Amino acid sequence: MYYFLIKNFQNLISNAQTEKNRKARKIALEILESTLKASNPKNLVKKQIHLNGSLLKIGSFTINLDDYDRIYIIGAGKASGTMAEAINELLQKRITNGFVNIPQGTTQDLKTGHIKLNEAGHPLPDKAGVKGARSIMKLLEDVKENDLIISLISGGGSALLPLPAGNITLTEMQRMTNKLLKCGAKIDEINIVRKHISDIKGGRLAMKVFPATLISLIISDVVGDHLPSIASGLTVPDPSTYSDAVEILKRYCIWEKSPQTVRLYLNDGLEGKAPESPKPNNPYFKKVHNILLGSNRTALKAAKIKATQLRLTSIVLSAFMEGEARHVGTVIASLARETVLTESFLPKPIVVLAGGETTVTVIGNGKGGRNQELALGASLRINELEGVVIASIGTDGIDGSTDAAGALVDGTTVKRAQEKGMNPLDYLDNNDSYTFFMNINDLIMTGPTGMNINDLIILVSV
C-alpha cells in the first residue's frame, strides 16, 4: 500500500463537493505530497551527494576521501538526525566518529552507525544541548590537517547547540534568549547577540575544525537562505561585531536587564579581551566549504517538476513570500479569481506556487497557525469559484501551535462553514483558523516531518 505523508490525503479529496473541485484538490495534494517527499533531508543528501569509489561529489565540488586520515561527522538541527542517517548510509565504515544534536524525541529508529545522536532542548537550550556541544568541541580538539569534518546543519541548530561564553551560565543564556524573543528584535538581530555570547556560534565551530577540512551541509529554514543566519551561522564567517550586539541590546532596552556576566563578557569583547567571531576574510575559512543542500527553493523546484509531470502549466511567484498571512491569502485569491476567466492572464489549468514564511498578528485567543490563517483569508475571496483550490502548509508539519501542517480551501469552504453555523470572519478575527478547519475537515495533517524549509503555498485552478 502506498504510504502518504499527508495522512488525510484521501479524506481531503473525498471532501470535495464537485468533480472539478475534486480534480483540483487531487492535483494540489499530489504536488504537496511529492514536494514533501523530495524535500526530505534524506532525499536531499541522496540526490546531491554521490560516492564514486573514494570520490565524494557534491554538485560541482569533489574531494577524494582517500586523502583524509579520519572522517568526523558533527552537527545540530531539526533535520540533522535524518541527514546523519543518510550520510551514514553513504560513507558507512569510512566514518571514524560523530556527534549530532537533535530535538528531544526525534531519534526514533534512525540508523546512524558511528554517529551518536544526542537529544537536546528546543526552542530553549538545555543541559543536554550544552553537553552535546562540549562533546563536539572535544571531538574536534585533536583534529589534524588530514582529517575531514562533515557538519550537518539545519534549522533549530542555534538552540540545540548552546555553549555559553565566559562565565555566562546556561540559565543566564536561557533568560537572554527569552528576553530577546520577547523584545521585538528581528531574528537576524537576535542571532547577532547569540553569536557574541557563545563559544560555538558565528563561525566559531568552523574555527575549531582548523587545520582539518570542513564540509558543512546546510538545510535552510531562513527566508532568503542567508547562510550566516541559519542556525546562527555555526560554520559561516560572521560580519557582525560585539559593538553591534551591544547596540541591539540597548536599542531594545534590554541591556540594563541583561545578566551581569553577559554585560561583562560583551564589555570584554568591546575592549578586545574576548575573541571576536571570525570575519569573512579570515584565512581559516580556506578549508571550509559551506554547501546549501536544501531550502524552500528546493521544495518549490520539486513542486514545479511535479506540476510539469502532471502536464500542468506552473508559475512560481517567489521563495520570499512574507507579510501578514490573511492578506497574502487575499492576494493569492486575487490570482485565483483571474484564472477562472475566459480571457485570463493566467489561463487554467494552472498551478501557482510560492514559498516563504508569513506572519500572524495575534489579536484573538483562538487556535491556529500562519498557514491555516492564510487559507482562511483566501477562502473569503474564492467563494463559489469552481475548480479552484488554495492550500498552505508548513513543511515541518507543525503550523503554529497546532498538530496540523496547514489547510486547504476551495469555493465551497465558506458555504460548508456556514452550514455548520460558523461565520468565517468571526474565526479570522479570533485567530481561530484551526477550529474552523477542523470542523469542516480541511486541515492538512502530516505529523512532524523532520524537516523545516518554511512554508509552501499552492493555488490550483482546473
Added chain:
Amino acid sequence: MYYFLIKNFQNLISNAQTEKNRKARKIALEILESTLKASNPKNLVKKQIHLNGSLLKIGSFTINLDDYDRIYIIGAGKASGTMAEAINELLQKRITNGFVNIPQGTTQDLKTGHIKLNEAGHPLPDKAGVKGARSIMKLLEDVKENDLIISLISGGGSALLPLPAGNITLTEMQRMTNKLLKCGAKIDEINIVRKHISDIKGGRLAMKVFPATLISLIISDVVGDHLPSIASGLTVPDPSTYSDAVEILKRYCIWEKSPQTVRLYLNDGLEGKAPESPKPNNPYFKKVHNILLGSNRTALKAAKIKATQLRLTSIVLSAFMEGEARHVGTVIASLARETVLTESFLPKPIVVLAGGETTVTVIGNGKGGRNQELALGASLRINELEGVVIASIGTDGIDGSTDAAGALVDGTTVKRAQEKGMNPLDYLDNNDSYTFFMNINDLIMTGPTGMNINDLIILVSV
C-alpha cells in the same frame, strides 16, 4: 515636443540614484504612460468602434445605421464626456440628438456636436443630475422601433444620474446615499438599494428605450467588470429584488432610520404596487446590446503590449488585485526580491503587472491614497535592491484625496527618506504616504485623466 500624461516623467527618472535604477524607472514610467494613453476613453472608442459606410462595427457586432431613422446618444459617467466627443467624431451628422451627464467642471473644450453635456454632482447626486436624468427620459419618450440609442456609461454614472422613485425627494435620496456609504454595506449591496428607489437604475433606463434598439457602451470602474454593478447597471438586467433591498437596510440597521417615503416606496414594491426592476429573462432586452468597451483588463493588456515592444518578458498576475494596500505592497516586494536572484523563478529583466483596487484601513491622520500606501509598504521590503522599481497608480489620476496618481519606489527609497529625517514606518502608521513621497519627490503626477479603470501596479526588475 512630446506631451507626457505623467507630468513629472523626466523628474522621476532623474531622481534615480544609479544607472540600473534609472533604467528600471524609465521602463516602469514608459509602460504606465503608454497604458494611460491607450486606455483613454477616446482611444477606446476609436480602437474598437469603426464606421464603414453605414456599417457600424463594434468587435464582432455589426449594425447598419441606414436601418435606423434617428440616432440618440445618452449616458452618464466620469469618462462619458470624452466618449461623447469620440462618438460625435465618428457619427457626426448621423446623430439626431443627445444628452450626457458628466461631473462638474469636466466639460472643458470637448466638441460633442448635437450631444449636450450636462454637468452634475458627484459623489452626492444633485439637482442638475436629476434635471439631466429627466432630459434623457424625455428624449426617450417618443422613440420608435426604428430608432437607435447609444448610451455611454462609465464609473460615477450612478451618482450622476439620479431619478428618485415615487414620492422620494432628492434630499431624501442624498440622505439615503450617505447612510448607505457609512453603514459598512458593500458597494454591491448599496447598489441593490439604489436600484430599488430609482426610476432609472437597474436596467430601467434600458426599459425606457424599448421598442428602439439600444447599444450601451460601458467602461468599467468595478473590479471584475460585473455589468449590473457598473453605474448601478443603468442598461443591464437586475437580478436583485425589493425584498433584497429591504433585507440589506434591515441587516445594516438603517431601515428604521430611512425616510418614510423610502420605506413606503419599498413596501409598495414588496406588495407589487411599485414596478420591479427588469430581470435577465425580460424580453425587452432582446434589442439591448451591453458592450464592455474598456476596463482595468484593457489597461493591463496595453501594458503587456508595451512591455513586449520594449522586448521585456512580462507577466500579469490579476485584474482582481484586492486587499489591504500595504500588504499587497509587501507581496509585490516578495516577487521583486525573487527577481534579483541568480537562479530566480522570475528571472530579470522582467515586468510584473497587476490591476484592481486595494483598500486602506485608515488609522492615522496623514494624507495619502491606496496606491501611495501600497508603494510605501513595498519600499520597506525592497530596501537596497538594485534595478528594481515598484509603482502603483489610480488611472483617474486622483489617489485618495490627493493630487497625485500614485507613487514609485526603488531600493533607495528608504535611505533617501531617512536622509530627510523620515522613518518610513512612522509615515505608514500615520497613513501619511503623500507627505512621505512629496518630500522625496517620488509622487506620480498626472492630474485628473478623465477616466477611471481602477489601479495599476507595476514591478520592473532589470
